[in-house]
Amino acid sequence: MRDAVTSLISKYDITGRYLDRNAFDDLKSYFESGMARIAAAQIINANSATIVRDASAKLFEEVPELLRPGGYAYTTRRYSACLRDLDYYLRYASYALVAGDMNILDERVLQGLRETYNSLGVPIGPTVVGIQLMKDMVKEMATEAGVEDTAFVDAPFDYMSRELSEISV
Numbered sequence: 559m560r561d562a563v564t565s566l567i568s569k570y571d572i573t574g575r576y577l578d579r580n581a582f583d584d585l586k587s588y589f590e591s592g593m594a595r596i597a598a599a600q601i602i603n604a605n606s607a608t609i610v611r612d613a614s615a616k617l618f619e620e621v622p623e624l625l626r627p628g629g630y631a632y633t634t635r636r637y638s639a640c641l642r643d644l645d646y647y648l649r650y651a652s653y654a655l656v657a658g659d660m661n662i663l664d665e666r667v668l669q670g671l672r673e674t675y676n677s678l679g680v681p682i683g684p685t686v687v688g689i690q691l692m693k694d695m696v697k698e699m700a701t702e703a704g705v706e707d708t709a710f711v712d713a714p715f716d717y718m719s720r721e722l723s724e725i726s727v
Contacts, residue, residue: 559665562588562658588658594705595655601699602652609699610644613691621684630681644688647718651692654714663714668721675722686719 560568566584570577577585602609618624624631624640631637650667654660675682693715697708 559653560657560659560661565659565661591658591710594700594707595658595710597703597705598696598700598708598711599652599656601703602648602655602696605699606645606648609648609692609695610641613688613695614641614644616691617684617688620687624681624684630679630684640688643685644692647689647715648692651696651714651718654717655711660714660717663717663721668718672722682722686723689715689719689722 563585566581567577570581618631623629625637626632631640647667650663653662672682674680675685693711696715697711700708700711
């Protein structure tokens with residue numbers, strides 16, 4: 559697993575270059591945003607059950623057919639799997655926030671996931687909606703906790719949504 563620092567160094571190492579002004583600017587930005595990224599991860603950690611519960615409630619409100627007979631979340635087993643997956647995405651989003659790098663999402667979450675979902679008949683559209691609902695909740699909680707600029711929170715959630723989707727989110 560890489561973070562923003564190791565990814566940056568790896569990029570320069572592969573090309574055989576010294577770190578330049580752009581690299582130092584990227585590092586400075588990463589370290590300056592560190593406390594905000596940690597605060598967001600702490601918010602996720604402290605509120606994960608609430609975030610998943612409330613996001614799933616909104617999702618099922620927006621897409622009620624998921625809970626009806628034949629819907630993906632109709633049975634208790636499928637409903638539980640949906641909540642488990644949302645929790646999984648939220649947990650890995652928190653890792654990516656701390657790392658400042660989306661590499662972990664590719665390595666641990668996204669590789670082959672779309673194909674797995676398609677083969678199991680899991681609808682991707684509602685999954686993306688759920689991920690976006692969680693992002694909105696985390697941003698709102700971070701703002702309430704005093705994090706001034708929450709734009710960085712978008713990155714892991716939008717990255718997962720984009721990689722799962724067949725359209726750009």
